[in-house]
Amino acid sequence: MTIKPMPAFEPPYVMAVFSSVRTAEDSGYPETLARMNELVREIPGFLGYDSARTPGGLGITVGYFRDHDALAQWRQDLEHQAAMEQGRAEWYESYTLHVATVERSRGFERNG
Amino acid sequence: MTIKPMPAFEPPYVMAVFSSVRTAEDSGYPETLARMNELVREIPGFLGYDSARTPGGLGITVGYFRDHDALAQWRQDLEHQAAMEQGRAEWYESYTLHVATVERSRGFERNG
Numbered sequence: 001m002t003i004k005p006m007p008a009f010e011p012p013y014v015m016a017v018f019s020s021v022r023t024a025e026d027s028g029y030p031e032t033l034a035r036m037n038e039l040v041r042e043i044p045g046f047l048g049y050d051s052a053r054t055p056g057g058l059g060i061t062v063g064y065f066r067d068h069d070a071l072a073q074w075r076q077d078l079e080h081q082a083a084m085e086q087g088r089a090e091w092y093e094s095y096t097l098h099v100a101t102v103e104r105s106r107g108f109e110r111n112g
Numbered sequence: 113m114t115i116k117p118m119p120a121f122e123p124p125y126v127m128a129v130f131s132s133v134r135t136a137e138d139s140g141y142p143e144t145l146a147r148m149n150e151l152v153r154e155i156p157g158f159l160g161y162d163s164a165r166t167p168g169g170l171g172i173t174v175g176y177f178r179d180h181d182a183l184a185q186w187r188q189d190l191e192h193q194a195a196m197e198q199g200r201a202e203w204y205e206s207y208t209l210h211v212a213t214v215e216r217s218r219g220f221e222r223n224g
Contacts, residue, residue, distance in 0.1 A: 002133075002205075003133050003169050003170055004133060004206050005131035005132060005133065005170060005206060005207060005208040006131065007208060008208050008209075008210070015127075015129065015210055015212050017127065017129065017162075019117035019118065019162045019164075019174065020117060021114075021115050021117065050129075050131045050170055050172055050208075051166075051170065051172075052131075052164040052165055052166045052169065052170045052171055052172040053166055054163075054164045054165055054166075055167065057115050057164065058115055058117060058162055058163065058164045059164055060162055060163075060164040060172040060174060062129055062131065062172060062174075064210075088220055092220065092222070093114075093221075093222050094116050094117060094219070094220060094221045095117060095219065095220050096117040096118060096119060096120050096162075096217060096218070096219045096220075097120070097217060097218055097219075098120070098174075098176075098214045098217040099214065099215055099217065100127050100212035100213055100215060101212055101213055101215065102210045102211065102212040103211055103212060103213065104211050105208060105209060105210040105211065106208070106209055107206070107207065107208045107209075108200055108204065108206060108207050108208075109205075109206045110135070110204070110205050110206060
């Protein structure tokens with residue numbers, strides 16, 4: 001399967017950029033990540049996400065949502081809230097979250 | 113030096129998310145990247161950027177700008193335009209660009 005970024009959705013939509021540096025603590029992290037991946041897909045209005053991490057460096061996850069209501073529903077999910085709390089307690093050295101409305105977007109695909 | 117994500121700037125500000133998959137073609141890429149890094153810092157209203165790339169996978173670069181004028185100035189830079197053209201011709205398999213206005217943001221730092 002070819003890896004591809006999420007496409008350019010029809011604006012306006014909402015984008016949450018989570019830029020983070022991890023601690024060395026990995027206990028429970030992959031399992032929680034997999035569970036969050038599963039949970040977020042149940043949110044109506046969740047469009048998808050892109051994620052990248054430089055080994056030993058910065059990680060960036062970008063979540064795309066149809067509107068602010070969809071993102072609010074994700075933010076208010078209790079299992080997600082518990083995961084965020086555990087993230088601050090154990091898994092993240094530092095992070096920044098930017099919540100934004102996308103006004104325009106475009107995609108490029110070779111031979112696409 | 114500790115790696116850190118860019119901080120939560122004072123909203124509103126503008127964010128350009130560039131999510132990409134590279135080709136195997138590396139010729140000229142690191143030099144152009146270094147030059148763009150240098151050039152973008154000359155734009156008044158450029159706030160900073162975060163970047164991450166999963167080896168063999170997705171790369172995400174997020175540029176932060178004070179306003180749309182600052183981003184427009186960067187988009188219109190002739191050297192940057194030539195680099196984008198070469199990117200489509202040689203370096204990128206696929207990419208998506210999302211341009212957005214950030215409405216809220218927050219940061220976390222361990223012992224911060």
